[in-house]
Amino acid sequence: MKPDRPERPNRPTKADLAAAVHLTLPDVIAPELRVLFCGINPGLYSAATGHHFARPGNRFWPALHRAGFTDHQLDPAEQLSLLDAGLGITNIVDRASARADELTPAELVAGGVALAAKAEQWRPHWIAILGVTAYRAAFRRPKAKIGPQDDPAGPSRVWILPNPSGLNAHFQIADLAREFAHLRAASEQQH
Template sequence: MIDLLAPELKIVFCGTAKGTISARTGSFYANPSNRFYRTLHETGLTPERIDPAEFRRLLDYGIGLTDLNQVESGMDRVLNEKHFDLQGFREKMLHFRPRLIAFTSLTAARIFFADRTIRCGLQDRAIGDIPVVALPSTSGANAHWTRDRDHWYQLRALICRAENPSWGEEQKATE
């Protein structure tokens, strides 16, 4: 499966690798237990709930999709670290220049930054000058979803801030 990328998207979501069902169907986040598309709609990032088979429509909303591992599929625990193309991902992000990069799991963020201490939320490091956020996985296998899902609901504000870096300063000036 290829990436869903275009220049200057609002946000690019990056996972570790396609799940088994996604690899079989050719769609991102295709497992029926995955909360990805429902969450995009609930958080206001899409005005409607997109079906996984129609994932290409996300470009209409300024949303891109990719994975660190383009070779394998399956659960994170079965993936081989030699197949994670960290430099290739970095180069793609610097080429396409999304306003915000969001890792769709702590595992993906921890692999990319080689830092097992990363927590959910806006990171204190960027890719070039592109802000990065780490999110809890929307997988049905994520037992911490209820506790950590609020980070997904902060994305719209983070995108606004990334689109207008002086936004935070303007807000302070009007308070």
């Protein structure tokens, strides 16, 4: 039996989405997390609803569940329950935009510096960056590939996962779940 789900808020209107430009979302974070998932930046839908990875079609929540991180597929409105599982969410760049390609290289580099500072403050065991292209730009690692990285962010180990956006057609949900599961296994060994 699935737990009761929170009521899904009404979908944001075009006006709500337009008003969400440059909004930020608070991090879902606590000290010593097992994994801190790091998106590129909030989309307008997420900023308008106040929940990470909220746009229908984003595959973060299904991949997280299918990989075994959660016992059921969470709704974005349940994001705070991640903390009970030792998981959290942040972003490289805080401001919302319609598309990640609207971010400047300087914003991504500054976001990489800010993420390393969060790692120093909160000390997650792993930071899982959701998007290899954003990682390459933010950390100036042009040859980085999906998987664990040699270079840490502060005290935290770094793992690159594919971007779960529905726009990333290179990875289907089963592929995403498999990549997420590799990280889950590594995070359980370390914890």
